[in-house]
Amino acid sequence: MMGATGLSVVLIIAVIVIMLVVIVIGGKDTISWKFLTTFPKDGMTKGGIFPALYGTALMVIIMSVAAVPFGAITALYLTEYARESSWMAKTVQFAVRTLSMVPSIIFGLFGLGFFIKFVGGGMDKVFFGGQLIWAQPNILWASLTMALLTLPVVIVSVEESIRAVPRDLRDASLALGATKWQTIRKVVLPGARSGILTGTILAISRGAGEVAPILFTGAAYYLATLPHSLSDQFMSLGYHIYIMSTQSVNVDQTLPIQFATTLVLLLLTFTLNFVAVLIRSKLRRSH
């Protein structure tokens, strides 16, 4: 038994180490300030990844603007308003759990069907006389699709931190003649601040790395300009890695770019997760 567990541990560590070493070695010479801040050139065989970095950042910002308030309100409902045994609360809990198990490609398809065809198509028909503006992939639909995918992360994280606010403090506020809403606003939410922050960071870290949901909903192969409207398409780091390694004119020649892009994405998500863990452990200690 000891042998088997030992082997498993070694195997897992080996996989991580090999993966990191290969990526770092392959990418370290290519990464530079210039690589991060310039556009690709020569048919994407040279140059930097600025538009992919910019697109990913913009996408996660729009995603957070949608997912965080919506997720926080859902978490508030579940913790403060719904009775745990009620039909409604159970349904919402079930929906959140299910949402977190849905494969990401399904979110992509849903985004295509719902946001682009249905919402976008409807907007074009009603407001723009059938002109094709919103019924096509763009950064707004991609971000909203990604928001749906990351919603469970936000909800669970905020829920956990709201539940960690001691009953005593709510009682103290209510006993002073505060209404339930005043208590939530002035005691519960400030107490849950770090949980909300952790949830946001974890959602961003998840959203930054996902490719499938934005595949049909907004990510572009190559764009000569940055997106400057919500109806523009965008480039993203994850998708950039995918196309560089499968559809590039010369896969071998672009290998360093692929490694470097992967390294950037890894560093980004690692850093975000690390920050989230830090905040969470600080939160745990303070209660």
Next chain:
Amino acid sequence: MKETKIKTRNLSLYYGSKMALNSISMDIPEKQVTALIGPSGCGKSTFLRTLNRMNDLIPSVRITGEVLVDGFNIYDKNVDAVNLRKKVGMVFQKSNPFAKSIFENVAYGPKINGIHDKKKLKEIVEGSLQRAAIWEEVKDRLHDSALGLSGGQQQRLCIARTLAVDPEIILMDEPASALDPISTSKIEELIFKLKVNYTIIIVTHNMQQAARVSDNTGFFYLGELIEFGKTKKIFTVPEKKQTEDYITGRFG
């Protein structure tokens, strides 16, 4: 004899189908200290919490009978529990200051009541801290976190916070049970001073404390009010055998 401030009539409380209070009728006089004693689980804290409707927050609780404060039934449909709690303040067993500054803790209640004038708030905070006998200790660090205070100071801060809302009645649920003897005696002195202006009802496990601070004592046992009367009488010549057994330490 002082006037009656709180009158309960056949007050019963159920957790689901389990009866926790059995038909309590009690007249609590104004501007005196009334102590509620009894063994753990006897219903004294539950009874205390019916007086500011804190039990409303527990979904399975059902209440029958009446609680009259100044002659009005607080369980009447028209009574807003939120307004009631401004009149009937509460201090809890475990001191529970907010993770805010000392000043903000005391200003919390007034702010919720819509007082935002800085000068007025300052007056209320200072006055409340003085009445809670903690002003001298904190006046130079009003903007430090309340969590940096000692346990006894935190509890007096919680009393100041309650006073800031200007209640008429203060409910205290074992306010000194987690404190050292010195902090406890400070709280007791404070209770003694406060009863000039407030009607105080205190739940306590400590019978010496009840004897020291209260004018009236009610003895609860298994959800019933066994005996209620002047503290002096209860502790010297109780009418009921159960009361005598409890205060002489034969059970509980």
